[in-house]
Amino acid sequence: MSLSTSSNFDNPDAAFRTIVEAHRGLSEAESAALNARLVLILANHIGDRALLAEAIVLARQAGEKEAPHPA
Incomplete structure (x- = not known):
């Protein structure tokens, strides 16, 4: 199994709003x-350590792109 990075939601905006409302x-x-x-909870649901590690790498990379760089 490989990590899916495209939306699996039929309505991604509604899914995002659900998280924001929480x-x-x-x-x-x-x-x-x-x-x-x-x-x-979601990591346990996935139940695959390799996918979890891949997701962590992607999340860290995304955060590094968003972080302000020192002048």
């Missing part, structure tokens, strides 16, 4: 804790 009214710490629990 964070409504939470503090920054509560939001971070929700994200951590969600990641662990």
